[in-house]
Amino acid sequence: MLMARQRLPVPELFQAALDGDRSSLARLLSLIERGDDEAREIGRLAYPRSGAGYTVGLTGAPGAGKSTLTSSIIGHLRSLELEIAVLAIDPSSPFTGGAILGDRVRMQDHATDPGVFIRSMATRGHLGGLSLATPEAVRALDAIGRHWILVETVGVGQVEVEVAGKADTTVVVVNPGWGDSVQANKAGLMEIADVFVINKADRKGADETRRDLMQMLDLSDLDHDTWRPPIVSTVGTTGEGIVELWDTVLEHRAHVESSGVLAERRTFRLREELREIIAQRLGRRAREICTGDRWDELTEEVVARSTDPWTAADEMLVGLA
Numbered sequence: 109m110l111m112a113r114q115r116l117p118v119p120e121l122f123q124a125a126l127d128g129d130r131s132s133l134a135r136l137l138s139l140i141e142r143g144d145d146e147a148r149e150i151g152r153l154a155y156p157r158s159g160a161g162y163t164v165g166l167t168g169a170p171g172a173g174k175s176t177l178t179s180s181i182i183g184h185l186r187s188l189e190l191e192i193a194v195l196a197i198d199p200s201s202p203f204t205g206g207a208i209l210g211d212r213v214r215m216q217d218h219a220t221d222p223g224v225f226i227r228s229m230a231t232r233g234h235l236g237g238l239s240l241a242t243p244e245a246v247r248a249l250d251a252i253g254r255h256w257i258l259v260e261t262v263g264v265g266q267v268e269v270e271v272a273g274k275a276d277t278t279v280v281v282v283n284p285g286w287g288d289s290v291q292a293n294k295a296g297l298m299e300i301a302d303v304f305v306i307n308k309a310d311r312k313g314a315d316e317t318r319r320d321l322m323q324m325l326d327l328s329d330l331d332h333d334t335w336r337p338p339i340v341s342t343v344g345t346t347g348e349g350i351v352e353l354w355d356t357v358l359e360h361r362a363h364v365e366s367s368g369v370l371a372e373r374r375t376f377r378l379r380e381e382l383r384e385i386i387a388q389r390l391g392r393r394a395r396e397i398c399t400g401d402r403w404d405e406l407t408e409e410v411v412a413r414s415t416d417p418w419t420a421a422d423e424m425l426v427g428l429a
């Protein structure tokens with residue numbers, strides 16, 4: 109049965125996922141992660157069916173408690189009888205699927221609940237891959253009817269912040285005494301945060317952290333006229349503050365929907381994605397045309413200084429048309 113499913117053509121796999129088959133959905137996401145022709149085929153099938161879903165990004169330094177919080181959020185949404193999908197993105201890891209999930213024991217609490225779909229995605233060695241694979245995976249989940257999609261990214265580096273910042277609502281998780289762990293990218297986190305969470309609020313220093321954040325928001329030159337990121341305190345391990353956190357996410361959603369900010373953000377993101385698709389295709393074309401006799405000759409001419417790299421590139425680029 110498993111082998112048969114592995115070999116199913118994409119349209120049938122997609123239909124099986126639409127009919128609720130979880131392993132077909134998992135397989136679709138693996139193909140998306142791989143990023144070859146089948147991924148594009150899935151993209152074409154998913155796109156017209158997507159659009160109703162809403163993504164909530166969760167990011168923060170390793171160990172900030174993202175998985176614990178995600179698990180509590182899942183519990184809350186399930187108590188409201190909502191279905192949910194979680195994508196755990198790890199840009200720095202070459203591992204995928206089960207490898208990371210194995211560590212996410214807390215999330216495993218929900219592993220047998222059909223209303224919850226959890227999946228890890230990694231770079232598979234090419235960093236650019238995730239920037240295209242993540243929105244594609246979100247659309248596939250959206251298309252099969254998961255309308256709440258949580259995207260958790262591990263880490264606070266540039267790539268993680270970029271991936272997290274592409275959600276409809278972005279939640280940045282910090283801890284008491286957070287300063288040092290995220291020093292390198294405080295500005296980046298400030299820029300993407302729609303909601304701040306001080307998790308581990310049971311530890312000392314939570315009040316100072318709140319004051320720090322308030323001060324940073326006061327000093328920030330970001331446009332907070334219509335929405336100033338609220339700060340919510342949580343204790344992920346007990347679930348304290350989770351309802352307030354979720355209500356704040358809902359408030360933010362209502363704000364971006366009614367103000368037109370959501371439509372603007374989505375248009376911007378799609379434009380960026382389109383640019384990225386074109387850049388990747390042009391990159392591939394470039395590799396294709398940079399072979400053969402004329403390429404070898406031109407390289408030699410550049411080495412011999414009988415021509416310069418720019419003139420040589422101009423000649424090769426004629427082949428791109």
Ligand SMILES: Nc1nc2c(ncn2[C@@H]2O[C@H](COP(=O)(O)OP(=O)(O)OP(=O)(O)O)[C@@H](O)[C@H]2O)c(=O)[nH]1
Binds near residue numbers: 171
């Ligand atoms: N005291 C306290 N501990 C917490 C709280 N939330 C999470 N923890 C603990 O913090 C540790 C890290 O939590 P995780 O949820 O694994 O953190 P994470 O951010 O997902 O970590 P990575 O996946 O490694 O990035 C675990 O031992 C949790 O039990 C909290 O509110 N208070």
